[in-house]
Amino acid sequence: xxxxxxxxxxxxxxxxxxxxxxxxxxxxxxxxxxxxxxxxxxxxxxxxxxxxxxxxxxxxxxxxxxxxxxxxxxxxxxxxxxxxxxxxxxxxxxxxxxxxxxxxxxxxxxxxxxxxxxxxxxxxxxxxxxxxxxxxxxxxxxxxxxxxxxxxxxxxxxxxxxxxxxxxxxxxxxxxxxxxxxxxxxxxxxxxxxxxxxxxxx
Ligand SMILES: N[C@@H](CCC(=O)N[C@@H](CS)C(=O)NCC(=O)O)C(=O)O
Numbered sequence: 001x002x003x004x005x006x007x008x009x010x011x012x013x014x015x016x017x018x019x020x021x022x023x024x025x026x027x028x029x030x031x032x033x034x035x036x037x038x039x040x041x042x043x044x045x046x047x048x049x050x051x052x053x054x055x056x057x058x059x060x061x062x063x064x065x066x067x068x069x070x071x072x073x074x075x076x077x078x079x080x081x082x083x084x085x086x087x088x089x090x091x092x093x094x095x096x097x098x099x100x101x102x103x104x105x106x107x108x109x110x111x112x113x114x115x116x117x118x119x120x121x122x123x124x125x126x127x128x129x130x131x132x133x134x135x136x137x138x139x140x141x142x143x144x145x146x147x148x149x150x151x152x153x154x155x156x157x158x159x160x161x162x163x164x165x166x167x168x169x170x171x172x173x174x175x176x177x178x179x180x181x182x183x184x185x186x187x188x189x190x191x192x193x194x195x196x197x198x199x200x201x202x
């Protein structure tokens with residue numbers, strides 16, 4: 001059994017979307033926790049095992065996994081038959097791992113800096129900027145409907161997620177906009193979004 005520590009409408013929502021896409025919710029115990037939201041509401045939850053009181057956190061056999069990309073990689077490797085992540089011998093494995101790690105190492109920093117209005121040569125040298133981020137996504141999506149070409153994967157769920165919450169951050173690029181429309185139209189995504197509205201209101 002896996003326990004997902006979750007707060008509705010947060011970064012752990014994308015893990016729920018992955019779980020729904022994989023059809024593995026019977027294997028997951030959902031544990032809702034309080035978190036400090038960006039508006040200052042909420043509070044750290046003593047029941048949350050995340051060392052920074054954040055979500056998502058996943059617990060399995062006494063191990064704690066944090067960081068969305070690590071959790072996604074662990075789940076797609078644990079349930080390879082669901083097809084949501086290429087396994088070690090798959091020729092798409094390199095691209096898959098690259099997108100998962102690029103998200104946390106480059107994409108989130110670039111989007112957060114842009115949202116904060118930060119600009120500094122050291123930041124730009126290290127992470128590049130929104131134009132380069134757009135070009136990288138555009139290049140991948142010019143080869144197929146998903147980041148791995150014809151194959152939908154956890155990488156799409158992860159990299160689409162910030163644009164669903166912060167629509168203004170969406171690059172003005174038709175291939176990226178169409179990719180987001182395809183992701184939002186998926187039945188699993190829609191089921192999770194509806195359930196999240198109810199959980200947040202509860
Ligand atoms: N890099 C982490 C970020 C996790 C994160 O920042 N989660 C937010 C929710 S959207 C949180 O729990 N914030 C509570 C806090 O900052 O105390 C990941 O991708 O999993």
